[in-house]
Amino acid sequence: MAKDVVMTPMMKQYFELKEKHPDAVMLFRCGDFYETYSEDAITAANILGITLTKRANGQAKHVEMAGFPFHALDTYLPKLIRAGKRVAICDQLEDPKLTKKLVKRGITELVTPGVAINDNVLSYKENNFLAAVHFGKSACGIAFLDISTGEFLTAEGPTDYIDKLLNNFAPKEVLFERGKQGMFEGNFGNKFFTFELEDWVFTETSSRERLLKHF
């Protein structure tokens, strides 16, 4: 991707952060603006209807850019989410006044359709569930979480029961193990917004540990 982009220090920082979430649109805080570069910029410009422009990037080189003022985040973020995008928000982690070098930046939030707190994304009459499905040997496990209300539910059963729950809760995003796409769609159809996670996430030890750590 974008191999011809000259690696200025900031672009280097950008691509390092971007690499962590290659499938998300990254909003890169740059002073008073959130900016997107390269392919993200094209996507964002299309969805948000903002101007796609170019940023001078080293000698006679340009990179596509689109951005909006930081205070407009609440208007633009929901649009990206509703378009089914995952959005990584990258903020400046130190006060630019205090440093002479490039400001340190880091991803402060990854917003996805299933994990949203922003009022503009949520519909107040509905829960906004994130679901995870695990295909066990004999039965299927499922969990639902609405991060906006704190409700956290789980169940286990045959696939048709899970299918029923998925229909009743209508989660905005469903997680499952990488490589189980065919299995998921075969059982539950393809109308959900899905995301695949690495298989180590779906092991009993790691899950148990994570749950015990929280509760």
Place this chain on the structure above:
Amino acid sequence: MKNGIIASGAILQYLDMTQHHQIGHITSLSRIEEDRYVRLDKFTVRSLELLGSMNDGGTSLLNVIDKTISPMGARLLKRWVVFPLKDEKPINERLNVVEFFFRDPDFKEFVEEKLHLIGDLERIVSKAAVGRISPREVVQLKVALQAIEPIKNACLNADNESLRKIGEHLNLCESIRDRIAREIKNDPPLMVNKGGVIADGINAELDELRQIAYSGKDYLLKMQQRESELTEIPSLKIAYNNVFGYYIEVRNTHKDKVPAEWIRKQTLVNAERYITQELKEYEEKILGAEDKILSLETKLYSDLVIELAEYIPAIQINATQIARLDCLLAFANVAKEYRYIRPVIEDSNIIDIRQGRHPVIEKQLPVGEKYVANDVLLDADSQQIIIITGPNMAGKSALLRQTALITLMAQIGCFVPAESARIGLVDKIFTRVGASDNISVGESTFMVEMNEAADILNNLSPRSLVLFDELGRGTSTYDGISIAWAIVEHIHEHPKAKARTLFATHYHELNEMEKSFKRIKNYNVSVKEVDGKVIFLRKLERGGSEHSFGIHVAKLAGMPKSIVKRANTILNQLESDNRQQGISSKPTAEIAANRDGMQLSFFQLDDPVLCQVRDEILNLDVNNLTPLEALNKLNDIKKIVRGK
């Protein structure tokens, strides 16, 4: 629960990945207890149109009964609708509360009024956990907690056990509520960094700084007056902008009176701006104070939010109790507005609905038209299966759905649209209603239908309620009848599960079953035939029906007359032949033969004028016709067509 645990763990790990680390508001993980709720498969949720309509612009049951006030209530109600209860006790608890509201309108109005103040408590408190709560939301939280107090008191004094329980669970969180009331100004800005969030008298340092900032501005005013007098410039002004800070502005007319020690900063078209040493000193003091005020306010505010976080579990409980109260209140309001009655819930296998109405269709009727209510009685001993026949459009499907909806509403704890209703608890509701093919997945209409039917038959229980609407219509008539017959027989003869069943069909042949199976009863939705026209009475009556009046409906729909007429002929022929030969052999070959030479004929149109024209032309002897005669003939024909 191994698989459920893995899935739950995966969710938390995903939150880690998406940088959501402040999740203190996720206080519990609960199992969805399948055995507490009525089993509704997804076809049923869809075909009964519980949450959403199958067609665009249609109305769902939820739309009709959702009169909730708070967002939490709306969310809970949605959950209730798809998870009806199947135990007598909790259902009656809900019904008792609804009845209590119904009987005590003053109490209802009081609670209702307070509920309006509460807002989205659940989401606000989650934001507190995430640390993203705005000062306005904190104030909203306080208002909500204040509104809870009278609700709590009212509930505690109410003569109803469930309400008292709700009252006991409500937690006033007084200390945090009072702290918010004390520390946060009543009309704070949306964001903390705008300042003016923390009330006066809370923090001595803050008050002092505010004094400086405020009196500093006062001082500037005095300075303006003083300088104005000293320099004798009446229009001298002290103002502020972001670039130069505080400055003195002098109109060009008085430019010559400006003292030499003033430093010129900016020249405008008709004015000049200056600063003085004294002004700059004050500026630093004021701005410094403002900066400090902001950071101090932010600190005080985040202290408050941290304390607030400790109350999250208590406030969450409040939110669930309020949601519950809100839903029950909505039921009471719906019942009052739409004239619903309290159903009798019992542990039996009877469903006895008197004068039941369809809650959604009833609302859709044009003004002045009345929904025709119907009685439905199902019980496992004498009337387990009802076969409903009757014309198209008579209301068979509505009757089926209305029975399911009334049962379901009763088990949610809602009053129902009927004159009286006895509902023996149902543990599964199955529906096989309407046709929906799934071409995109590669399943045909009939395949979908059979899949759903198979699912029903494999999961029957003694307490199931089963609805079949026109089962077997997606295939040839004889296949359809055979399948339908076999299924009805299976349900009737099922050794363990005497599932209560409504079966709407156009296969009048199924009416024969009443004779040989004792718990099958025939009903029909009645119509009246007057002068070849059909009037729909929409009344359910005992006995089978003879006709489907399908052709009549086709006519209503605007089918070409020729087709309607032809269809009638075929129907008559089929029916008379049928009587002679029994079901087995329908003389379709004969019917096909009869239409020889007619189908494509232009003159098949049943217009007498056209017939006349045809005769004229047929009687012509073209060989003995002069051109003039031919023209005259053409003129004659033209006259006929013109009607002269």
